[in-house]
Amino acid sequence: MYTIVGIDLGTTNTALAEAADDRPPQTFDLLQLIGPGDAQDRSTLPSFLYLAGEGEFPPGSLDLPWATEPSFMVGEAARARGSEAPLRLVSSAKSWLSHTGVDRRADILPAQTPPQQPKVSPVEASVRLLRHVREAWTHRFPDRPLEDGQVYLTVPASFDAVARELTVEAAAAAGLRQVTLLEEPQAAFYAWLAEVGDGWRDALDPGDRVLVCDVGGGTTDFSLIEVTDDGDGNLGLERVAVGDHLLLGGDNMDLALAHHLATALARGTKKLDASQGRALVAGARRAKEELLGQPDLDKATFTLLGSGRKLIGGKIKVELERATLEAVLLDGFFPACAADDAPVEQPRTGFMELGLPFVADAAITRHLAHFLATHAGGTMPSHILFNGGVFNARLLQDRLLEVVSSWGTAPKVLTGSSNDLAVSRGAAYYGVVRSQGGLRIRGGVARSYYIGIQSSMPAVPGVEPPIRALCVVPFGMEEGTETVVPGGELGLVVGAPVKFRFLSSTTRPDDTIGTILDEYTWPDHLTETAPVTTVLEAEGMEPGTLVPVRLEVKVTEVGTLELWSVASESGQRWRLEYNVREEVA
Numbered sequence: 156m157y158t159i160v161g162i163d164l165g166t167t168n169t170a171l172a173e174a175a176d177d178r179p180p181q182t183f184d185l186l187q188l189i190g191p192g193d194a195q196d197r198s199t200l201p202s203f204l205y206l207a208g209e210g211e212f213p214p215g216s217l218d219l220p221w222a223t224e225p226s227f228m229v230g231e232a233a234r235a236r237g238s239e240a241p242l243r244l245v246s247s248a249k250s251w252l253s254h255t256g257v258d259r260r261a262d263i264l265p266a267q268t269p270p271q272q273p274k275v276s277p278v279e280a281s282v283r284l285l286r287h288v289r290e291a292w293t294h295r296f297p298d299r300p301l302e303d304g305q306v307y308l309t310v311p312a313s314f315d316a317v318a319r320e321l322t323v324e325a326a327a328a329a330g331l332r333q334v335t336l337l338e339e340p341q342a343a344f345y346a347w348l349a350e351v352g353d354g355w356r357d358a359l360d361p362g363d364r365v366l367v368c369d370v371g372g373g374t375t376d377f378s379l380i381e382v383t384d385d386g387d388g389n390l391g392l393e394r395v396a397v398g399d400h401l402l403l404g405g406d407n408m409d410l411a412l413a414h415h416l417a418t419a420l421a422r423g424t425k426k427l428d429a430s431q432g433r434a435l436v437a438g439a440r441r442a443k444e445e446l447l448g449q450p451d452l453d454k455a456t457f458t459l460l461g462s463g464r465k466l467i468g469g470k471i472k473v474e475l476e477r478a479t480l481e482a483v484l485l486d487g488f489f490p491a492c493a494a495d496d497a498p499v500e501q502p503r504t505g506f507m508e509l510g511l512p513f514v515a516d517a518a519i520t521r522h523l524a525h526f527l528a529t530h531a532g533g534t535m536p537s538h539i540l541f542n543g544g545v546f547n548a549r550l551l552q553d554r555l556l557e558v559v560s561s562w563g564t565a566p567k568v569l570t571g572s573s574n575d576l577a578v579s580r581g582a583a584y585y586g587v588v589r590s591q592g593g594l595r596i597r598g599g600v601a602r603s604y605y606i607g608i609q610s611s612m613p614a615v616p617g618v619e620p621p622i623r624a625l626c627v628v629p630f631g632m633e634e635g636t637e638t639v640v641p642g643g644e645l646g647l648v649v650g651a652p653v654k655f656r657f658l659s660s661t662t663r664p665d666d667t668i669g670t671i672l673d674e675y676t677w678p679d680h681l682t683e684t685a686p687v688t689t690v691l692e693a694e695g696m697e698p699g700t701l702v703p704v705r706l707e708v709k710v711t712e713v714g715t716l717e718l719w720s721v722a723s724e725s726g727q728r729w730r731l732e733y734n735v736r737e738e739v740a
Contacts, residue, residue: 158296158304159590161342161582162288164281164322166249167372167406168199168544171288172579179349180583182576185291187230191216197231198576200288204245204280205233206265206273221290226273229287238433242268247373248284250402250511251277252325253311253318255684260321278325285329302330305590307582312338312378312601313400315659316716317684317733323715336714337585339578340367340378341394341596343542346581347571348594355594356390358569359538364395365569366536368523368555371543375401375519377526379536380596394598394631396530397661401522402513405440405545411483411517412439416473425471431459435473442475443484447548453477481550489520489554494533494562497525520558527562529662535563544575597633600710603666604628605681606718606731607656608645622656624672624681627708627718630664637709637717641669646701647720647729649693654686657733668708684733691720691729702727 159174160183172180184196191212205228207217217225228236237244245264252259254277262274275283285308293300308331310322319336326334344367348355359365361384369376377398383391413436417427427435442455459471501515516522527533539556546552552568559566571577588595605624627640658681660666672680693700704720711717718731 158299158301159307159583159586160292160301160304161307161309161337161579161584161586162285163309163339163342163576163578163582164249164284165199165202165371165578166247166374166404167202168575169202169284169288170199170576170579171292172576172583174583174587180346180580180587182573182579183292183295185230185288186219186294187287187291188217188219188228188232190232190235193232194219200230200284200291201234202246202248202284203233203237204229204248204275204283205236205240206243206245206275208243208272219290220294227283229284238437239430241265241433242272245275245280247402247511248277248280249311250373250400252281252321253314253400254511255315255317256512259317278321278328281322281325282328285326285331289330302332304333305586306331306334307337307342307586308334309337309339309342309578309582310714311374311376311400312340312394312397313376313661315602315684315733316604320715320733323713334713335586335589337582338378338394338397338598338601340369340376340397340542341380341598342578342581342585343367343369343571344380344392344540344581344596345585345588346577347540347569349580349584350571358567359390361390363537364531364534365538365540366527366559366566367540367542368546369542370404370519370545370551371575372405372545373402375403375522375543377523379531383597392594392596394596394601396526396664397601398522398526398530399661402511403517403519403522404543407517408484408488408545409436409440409443411487412443412475412480415479415483416475420471420473427459427471431471434459438473439475442473443480446475446477446480447550450550484551485554488517489551489558490518491558491561492518492521492524494524495528496521497528498522520555523555523559524562535559536566537564538569539566540569540571542571542574542577546574597631599631599633600628600716601630602659602661603630603663604716604718605658605660605672606706607658607683607686608671621673624658625706626666626668626670626672627706628710628716629666629668629670630661632668632708632710634710634714635712637707638668640706640708642671644703644705644723645720647691647704647722649691649700649702649729650696650698652688652690654688655731656683656686658683687732689732693727704729 161172163170171183174180185200189195259277262276289301359382363382365380367378379396381393381395383393438457445455454474454476456474498516498521541552605626607622608625610621660681703723707719709717720729
């Protein structure tokens with residue numbers, strides 16, 4: 156039996172779904188440690204890695220059927236233990252994988268830990284999560300191991316070429332040999348298509364635009380998908396816009412609720428220590444889920460253990476009232492705003508901790524208004540598809556819909572199910588579409604890519620030659636396509652140290668391949684990564700030789716980017732690598 160699976164490697168939770176026979180994709184439970192010595196199946200694997208200290212756990216208590224005496228845990232047990240010992244907990248590995256301000260192959264996680272404690276790289280953390288998924292599957296189905304199956308692995312639409320390449324690298328290191336990347340908002344849409352079948356043609360008309368609004372545990376992403384018509388009555392789908400990868404989600408809401416509760420306790424002279432503060436966040440998360448899942452409840456209650464000698468007798472009863480929940484979540488994360496509002500920028504201090512680039516403004520509605528103003532010219536979407544665990548709560552769906560409706564015509568909601576599992580199911584369904592044929596969303600790359608070209612000019616003291624930006628990959632270039640960059644030849648310096656400059660943009664979808672921009676430094680247009688300094692070897696040529704070349708580009712079927720310089724005379728080829736180590740601006 157041929158195996159097709161979709162894996163949602165989420166910031167907070169990882170899920171796997173299988174497509175089999177003619178039934179809709181089904182979620183696969185993942186065996187994991189719930190606590191030391193206690194392995195159970197769960198529908199999702201919390202995306203947490205705990206690096207255990209020597210002698211911290213009894214021998215054998217971290218064993219799984221496929222691993223004996225491991226030095227780490229992943230999943231529910233890792234999250235639980237990490238709440239008690241946060242300096243050994245690796246979280247948000249996916250967000251670190253896309254962080255352009257760090258070396259993502261370096262052992263930097265957990266951040267802020269003492270040098271003597273073990274650390275791993277963002278890539279290695281992703282490897283361990285994906286390896287656990289592979290081994291859990293293969294333990295259940297030894298006759299069809301996942302390493303032999305076709306895996307569709309989802310990534311945020313906003314992931315750049317480097318983050319995509321590192322994701323594929325992590326999957327290969329985890330033993331997954333046949334991997335294709337798929338954007339998460341597209342996967343969510345495929346999950347809806349899998350549910351409604353051909354009924355999608357009754358729900359959508361040519362010219363309709365669907366806003367995929369994805370708010371998960373740690374991130375927020377927006378995409379626009381448009382219904383097209385080829386003129387002969389054949390409808391299609393095309394992803395036309397992608398927003399930024401925002402580090403903002405349900406985890407922020409848990410922290411906000413915990414902060415509110417801690418402030419109330421402090422007013423009652425109950426000041427919490429560090430361990431109680433961490434337990435308060437976990438308790439606030441459970442209380443939030445209880446209230447959002449049971450609209451008739453007026454409040455949710457949980458207990459914090461005392462500290463020190465008062466471990467038992469000093470228990471603290473904490474109540475989260477519905478009115479408080481709604482005030483914190485709706486006013487803080489989904490406030491009313493105008494269609495032309497933008498996220499509020501906070502001034503930065505001179506010194507900051509090295510960490511993830513969290514957004515300064517928690518208002519998801521303001522981020523959405525800015526996305527639509529930037530990518531849709533202020534045109535309101537005709538439909539909206541909610542995705543992510545946050546939108547399992549109807550309260551939050553209704554509030555966002557209310558705010559969007561205040562900007563114009565109210566969009567229609569495309570109703571799906573299991574928002575926190577839709578991405579994995581949609582990815583599995585996409586695998587069926589690719590292998591057996593069916594409706595596909597045209598999307599291609601989610602940003603335009605450019606290289607810096609130094610202009611030729613006479614030397615002028617104190618003036619550097621201007622750099623122009625050449626578009627080598629246009630927005631929407633499809634997977635599996637390759638082409639020669641049009642225009643004249645370029646001169647490539649070989650045999651000597653040279654610096655390559657790479658740029659990208661999510662706001663210039665109309666630039667075509669070969670477009671040259673003279674004023675590329677405009678911050679609203681292009682973002683420059685750190686330059687790549689290297690020596691391109693060319694046997695038989697003097698150092699510093701200028702070789703006439705043409706550029707060739709390819710977007711692979713897997714979803715990664717290749718850029719080649721090809722010598723016009725000899726045909727010798729040099730691959731140009733985007734920098735994995737990017738500098739903080």
